[in-house]
Amino acid sequence: MATRRKRVYASPKRDEAAAATRSRVLDAAKTLFARRGIDAVTIAQIAERAGVSGSSVYALFKSKEGLLQALFQEALFGQGYKAASAQLDAEADPVAQIRMTASVARSIYEGEAAELGLLRGASSFSLALRRLEATLEEKRFTLQEARVRHLFEAGKAQAGLTLEKARRLLWMYTSRDIYRLLVLEGGFTPDEYETWLAQTLLTALVVPPPGHSRT
Known part of the structure; x- marks a missing residue:
């Protein structure tokens, strides 16, 4: 029996939403890092300011260091x-x-x-x-x-x-x-x-x- 391949659907709206979420998280991180310093800021605080869940931040950047690297990049x-x-x-x-x-x-x-x-x-x-x-x-x-x-x-x-x-x-x-x-x-x-x-x-x-x- 042939194995059915899982279809991957490209969604421009989904991509736009993901890009917007990423941008909000980066903006929130940059603001908080500038106010409090990198070491004093948590992922939870960044997520709260960006209006997303902490798991969303981790899914996008893996860690606070990953988020910092994306900002500098x-x-x-x-x-x-x-x-x-x-x-x-x-x-x-x-x-x-x-x-x-x-x-x-x-x-x-x-x-x-x-x-x-x-x-x-x-x-x-x-x-x-x-x-x-x-x-x-x-x-x-x-x-x-x-x-x-x-x-x-x-x-x-x-x-x-x-x-x-x-x-x-x-x-x-x-x-x-x-x-x-x-x-x-x-x-x-x-x-x-x-x-x-x-x-x-x-x-x-x-x-x-x-x-x-x-x-």
Whole structure:
């Protein structure tokens, strides 16, 4: 006897409702995290504010850490990042890719500052936040590797650099700490930060063109 396959029905309305629920939960979590700090907020409190059951929150995000990760994913890698990243991916020249990395970094940190600035202020000592930050830093370091390899393969890397040192320099210059020091605390505009970062990356990583002096 043939086994009957269970039919899966696609429902646009159901999908829209699920997306709306997810959005409400994320908004509720972001508000509560910003007011009370990550560690002081429970799933039950988030569910109550979002008007859903606690089991719905767990079904969507598995845990509070999963919810926090989703918040950061949307803030750091939203539309601004996707647009900057798409332009970088379409660029074949390795030197241009290094320069355009400044735009990618700007999009990440602008999104974070706009969406999660208050949350960070209320949760600066949260272990959950520190663990997530470490994971995101590993992801950023990994994503940058192809650009650096491309630069070396094209023979455009600055003399005296190894691949590993170049990766570390790119990772360091594009760090959140430098954005914070220059833009959030130092008075740089995002445009000024991006211009400075692009030039700094070229100077640190790329061999100067013939006849060009950096003295």
